[in-house]
């Protein structure tokens with residue numbers, strides 16, 4: 001095995017069990033046994049290595065990924081571990097077992113493995129009903145491909161396995177883009193698994209072949225479209241509604257499970273408004289910006305919203321959102337689906353003087369890396385200023401940031417600046433965050449990526465609050 005030796009003093013974050021090692025921290029490579037120097041450039045991407053401190057102490061096992069900024073990602077801090085099939089299966093088994101309470105809560109869409117949060121850097125696994133969708137984003141997880149899918153098949157034998165390893169970020173790791181059904185038979189061949197009678201372990205389901213995306217020159221190749229997984233899955237949330245999920249062509253693994261808790265919060269908020277506010281007898285009006293397949297809107301309607309406006313640039317996502325309303329037997333007359341750039345829509349509505357009881361802002365990541373931190377922050381401030389201007393006094397802004405580089409403290413400051421610009425008095429009613437199956441790694445704060453606030457918009461600057469503006473919390 002190859003050992004990577006770190007520069008003096010660069011072991012600190014690993015001693016704190018942060019799993020990422022950047023190229024600048026690495027001094028050189030050597031053979032673990034003989035201590036002979038090794039050529040770093042010859043170590044293949046995805047190779048399992050040891051990482052040692054400058055004085056030769058074992059720090060962790062990690063996978064090598066020379067083309068990424070993070071050249072090594074730790075998989076174990078225990079020298080006794082063997083990173084084999086049993087190791088992977090145990091990690092996945094433990095991760096899945098932790099989720100049992102969510103099933104009991106009425107959720108059929110669950111993040112089973114949350115990458116660093118479950119000690120598997122670069123691996124996301126979501127289960128939507130009987131479809132498991134995995135996304136592998138690091139060279140290390142790519143190297144463990146067969147272990148991962150074989151373990152998932154053994155742990156969840158009744159589920160179809162789907163792969164969505166087609167995020168552009170894989171290019172940074174020099175990995176091909178791939179998406180489609182995973183055939184457990186392929187894996188059993190790879191492992192030569194046999195049952196008691198010597199037959200290859202095979203699932204009885206008929207799985208038509210896989211759709212693959214080649215990374216060639218950006219070309220995509222369709223081999224055969226699989227029938228086993230429907231184009232839209234409706235996945236129960238909190239026992240209340242069924243959210244549309246598009247595993248094949250949707251974003252990431254098909255849906256955003258991280259917002260489940262905040263969608264439920266929206267449901268409760270709408271109920272409170274409808275039952276306790278004099279102004280909202282017909283149910284609150286809700287503007288759902290960056291709606292994707294309309295999850296927030298469905299829970300708002302279920303909670304008694306009088307009108308929901310879903311705004312997104314994606315026609316595909318809005319169509320799924322339309323289907324969702326029908327599937328849940330909710331009143332399509334109470335929903336609007338608006339295909340538009342949110343910035344543009346907000347500006348138009350501000351100019352028109354429109355007001356809503358609840359405005360939701362759940363934008364995509366505006367901050368990709370440190371170099372666009374400032375412009376990203378500006379983007380957040382702009383939509384929040386506009387969003388606040390659209391909230392009726394006494395109403396709420398539910399605002400989110402899923403940028404890992406945005407801390408909760410910084411986000412609060414941005415919202416405070418936005419309120420100043422919007423000239424409204426505002427208060428934080430509660431903080432919101434990613435749901436509990438998106439576990440946060442203690443040493444890796446980047447895994448606490450989704451931050452949000454429920455903001456109570458009070459009276460405009462320069463005016464006194466009137467009693468009629470008061471709505472209950």
Ligand code: SAH
Nearest residue numbers: 256259290291292295312313314341342362
């Ligand atoms: N709130 C959603 C998830 C939002 S994901 C949920 O709970 O499921 C972000 C969405 O923003 C995507 O659907 C994307 O199509 C949309 N989007 C990105 N930029 C946009 C823009 N400028 N205007 C409108 N929609 C945008």
